[in-house]
Amino acid sequence: MDQQYIEFISNHYLLCLALVVVTYLLIQDLVESTFNKYEGLSPLLAVAKMNDANTVVVDVREPHEYIKGHIENSINIPLGKFSEKLDSLEKYKKQPIIVVCQSGSRSVPACKTLTKANFEHVFNMIGGMQSWEDSNFPIKITSTQ
Numbered sequence: 651m652d653q654q655y656i657e658f659i660s661n662h663y664l665l666c667l668a669l670v671v672v673t674y675l676l677i678q679d680l681v682e683s684t685f686n687k688y689e690g691l692s693p694l695l696a697v698a699k700m701n702d703a704n705t706v707v708v709d710v711r712e713p714h715e716y717i718k719g720h721i722e723n724s725i726n727i728p729l730g731k732f733s734e735k736l737d738s739l740e741k742y743k744k745q746p747i748i749v750v751c752q753s754g755s756r757s758v759p760a761c762k763t764l765t766k767a768n769f770e771h772v773f774n775m776i777g778g779m780q781s782w783e784d785s786n787f788p789i790k791i792t793s794t795q
Contacts (some may be wrong), residue, residue, distance in 0.1 A: 687765035688772035693746035693785045705746045710760045729756045746771040754778040
């Protein structure tokens with residue numbers, strides 16, 4: 651029986667390597683999501699959270715993306731400048747903060763930065779502005795920032 655496994659692995663080493671890599675990535679994702687101190691929100695749940703007057707929306711897209719369409723009253727802090735501008739969010743430390751980007755991937759590092767800085771209620775909008783627009787929620791377009 652052991653001989654068959656060895657023969658299979660030697661004949662299909664790329665397939666076995668792919669299995670090991672995918673398994674590692676799945677375990678890493680599972681462990682990381684278990685220890686996250688922030689939550690993911692769908693656009694619908696984000697709207698419900700925004701109906702609370704204390705909720706702050708932080709958009710981490712670049713300014714040229716932000717002016718093409720953003721959530722009303724959101725604060726634009728591009729991800730590349732997020733750490734250096736973190737002090738500007740200090741007054742919102744105890745309030746709910748929803749972080750949004752274009753697709754939901756750039757907002758994750760910003761959420762991690764906020765939780766490391768001891769912000770209490772941090773949320774990542776799943777799917778980002780793409781999901782927001784797909785849900786036909788309103789966007790604000792500005793000619794300049």
